[in-house]
Amino acid sequence: MASSLTKDSPSSGEKTFFGHPRGLATLFMTEMWERFSYYGMRALLPLYLIAPGGLDMKPATATAIYSVYLSLVYLLAMPGGWFGDRVWGPRKTVAIAGGIIMLGHLVLALPSEGTFFAGLGLVAIGSGLLKSNISTMVGHLYDGPDDPRRDGGFTIFYMGINMGAFAAPLVIGTIGENVNWHLGFALAALGMGIGVLQFLLGTRHLNERSLVVPKPLSKDERAATLRKSMIWLGVAAVFYIGTVVTGVYTLNWLLVPITLAGLVIPVMVLVRIKRDKELSATEQSKMSGYIWFFVAAAIFWMIYDQGGSTLAIFAESSAENSVFGWDFPVSWYQSVNPVLIMALAPVFAAFWLALNRRGKEPSTIVKFSSGLVLVGASFFVFLMPLTIAGDGHKAAAMWLVAIYFIQTVAELTLSPVGLSVTTKMAPAKYASQMMGVWFLAVTAGDCTTGLLSLAGVELNGTGVVALEATLAVAAGIAIFMYRGKVKQLMGNVR
Numbered sequence: 158m159a160s161s162l163t164k165d166s167p168s169s170g171e172k173t174f175f176g177h178p179r180g181l182a183t184l185f186m187t188e189m190w191e192r193f194s195y196y197g198m199r200a201l202l203p204l205y206l207i208a209p210g211g212l213d214m215k216p217a218t219a220t221a222i223y224s225v226y227l228s229l230v231y232l233l234a235m236p237g238g239w240f241g242d243r244v245w246g247p248r249k250t251v252a253i254a255g256g257i258i259m260l261g262h263l264v265l266a267l268p269s270e271g272t273f274f275a276g277l278g279l280v281a282i283g284s285g286l287l288k289s290n291i292s293t294m295v296g297h298l299y300d301g302p303d304d305p306r307r308d309g310g311f312t313i314f315y316m317g318i319n320m321g322a323f324a325a326p327l328v329i330g331t332i333g334e335n336v337n338w339h340l341g342f343a344l345a346a347l348g349m350g351i352g353v354l355q356f357l358l359g360t361r362h363l364n365e366r367s368l369v370v371p372k373p374l375s376k377d378e379r380a381a382t383l384r385k386s387m388i389w390l391g392v393a394a395v396f397y398i399g400t401v402v403t404g405v406y407t408l409n410w411l412l413v414p415i416t417l418a419g420l421v422i423p424v425m426v427l428v429r430i431k432r433d434k435e436l437s438a439t440e441q442s443k444m445s446g447y448i449w450f451f452v453a454a455a456i457f458w459m460i461y462d463q464g465g466s467t468l469a470i471f472a473e474s475s476a477e478n479s480v481f482g483w484d485f486p487v488s489w490y491q492s493v494n495p496v497l498i499m500a501l502a503p504v505f506a507a508f509w510l511a512l513n514r515r516g517k518e519p520s521t522i523v524k525f526s527s528g529l530v531l532v533g534a535s536f537f538v539f540l541m542p543l544t545i546a547g548d549g550h551k552a553a554a555m556w557l558v559a560i561y562f563i564q565t566v567a568e569l570t571l572s573p574v575g576l577s578v579t580t581k582m583a584p585a586k587y588a589s590q591m592m593g594v595w596f597l598a599v600t601a602g603d604c605t606t607g608l609l610s611l612a613g614v615e616l617n618g619t620g621v622v623a624l625e626a627t628l629a630v631a632a633g634i635a636i637f638m639y640r641g642k643v644k645q646l647m648g649n650v651r
Contacts, residue, residue, distance in 0.1 A: 177309065180363040187255070206223070220463075220616055241286075246371075297367050325345075332344055460629055466606070477554060526634070530633035533631075
């Protein structure tokens with residue numbers, strides 16, 4: 158496919174990918190197939206967990222597992238970036254990560270509860286390793302941050318993400334729901350396998366910098382890291398073997414510690430950066446301002462990521478999943494967001510640019526607060542189908558589509574701004590780590606959902622949905638009301 162999308166560069170005669178370096182085609186396809194496998198499995202996950210022909214779990218347990226899994230993917234993005242920087246280099250890390258993800262999906266395809274959770278763990282580890290490093294390699298293709306093609310290259314790259322995310326539920330979801338759950342997971346493995354194969358075949362087009370380990374561990378550092386890792390692994394192994402032998406082990410012994418870690422680690426990371434004496438007064442001020450955005454983002458992702466769990470489980474039991482009398486699989490709802498992203502992202506980009514030319518583009522704070530208010534509004538809309546279902550009727554599919562539409566608009570308002578403000582407000586010392594810090598906001602949000610589910614909170618209840626919606630709207634209004642204080646903390650960042 159890469160070759161069919163290339164054309165000759167009129168200036169050099171060399172093959173390009175829509176005017177960009179050929180290596181972008183390799184990375185585009187790798188990311189597309191990885192997202193295909195990831196989103197396909199993710200669309201099936203909560204449905205498989207509650208299905209009588211699956212693991213037949215309670216909805217609350219399924220939501221907790223789903224949330225913990227998502228939080229792990231984003232939590233492991235930081236150590237994944239560390240491996241690329243200190244151990245293997247980006248290219249080797251991505252290749253190994255793809256293999257781990259493929260193995261994880263193959264393990265998921267085995268009809269066993271024990272191997273199922275091992276498979277989830279492998280996919281989470283592989284995704285964490287791949288996530289940071291493949292984006293780094295896209296950057297390597299260009300001549301520094303001032304290369305005029307750079308932003309366009311990342312735009313094309315992110316289109317690959319959404320193409321994979323859109324196709325996955327339609328293919329993997331249909332096979333998994335209508336034919337066989339484990340065959341669906343096997344298709345996810347096949348998709349990742351294709352991605353790994355074309356990555357290995359296309360590595361000759363990548364920049365040589367992707368082979369370099371930027372800050373390799375010294376011999377002593379490597380030995381110390383290995384020793385500490387083995388100690389912690391040993392402690393965990395002894396603890397869990399002990400719970401199994403004594404007969405006290407339940408799934409919560411695994412889920413609760415991960416959930417608590419997903420809440421504690423983000424706080425520890427932010428505190429460590431804030432307490433760093435080497436940061437200047439300006440950098441400290443910016444970090445204080447960034448914490449406002451971080452907490453708000455955690456609230457945003459707590460609600461947004463329930464689109465794959467709470468909303469999907471509601472759709473399975475209480476929605477009329479048909480259009481003009483034609484029934485469709487519940488997993489297809491997960492294709493609504495990526496197709497809307499592809500349709501609306503250019504519109505938003507043009508809209509912000511038009512407002513900027515007139516000097517009327519909203520500030521970062523206004524965009525961020527708007528995203529929070531919108532995601533809260535999506536859950537206020539969710540109250541309508543919940544009420545309909547409560548009266549004993551099936552809610553129309555368009556109610557769910559409307560919720561996903563509002564959440565997509567909220568994402569386009571908040572997520573790009575969050576990525577941008579993270580890079581702009583990052584202290585120089587932590588410039589390469591701050592993107593991982595932004596991902597920790599997703600971890601915190603998902604772990605909050607997981608903890609609520611483990612505590613027995615019914616997330617499909619009207620009271621809880623109304624409370625979450627109110628919290629998001631209140632957070633958005635609070636940021637807007639205190640925008641003067643936040644602007645002051647942000648310094649020259651706008």
